Amino acid sequence: MAKRRWNGESGTYRFALRIFGPAQLRPHDAVTPVTEADEARETQLHETLERVQRPDGSSYVVTKR
Structure with a gap:
């Protein structure tokens, strides 16, 4: 099975983003x-x-390509 990449869509991430804001x-x-x-x-x-x-x-922070 292919390893799933985390995309920032988890409930925990969205909850933390509401409290702490973007990085x-x-x-x-x-x-x-x-x-x-x-x-x-x-x-x-x-x-x-x-x-x-x-x-x-x-807004959110991503790695530059």
């Missing part, structure tokens, strides 16, 4: 200084992920 990058403020590791992680996320918006206005 976001970690915010930084004056209290938490930005380290080189944080900058590298953020750069990697921006290079590998993109935010997609559905026609209804909701």
Whole structure:
């Protein structure tokens, strides 16, 4: 049997999305200084992920192709 890919349509995912909203990058403020590791992680996320918006206005994050 072929392995099923998860497509984000599970009830748990939809429930969590209503509570937490779409995935976001970690915010930084004056209290938490930005380290080189944080900058590298953020750069990697921006290079590998993109935010997609559905026609209804909701958004989600997917891997860039």
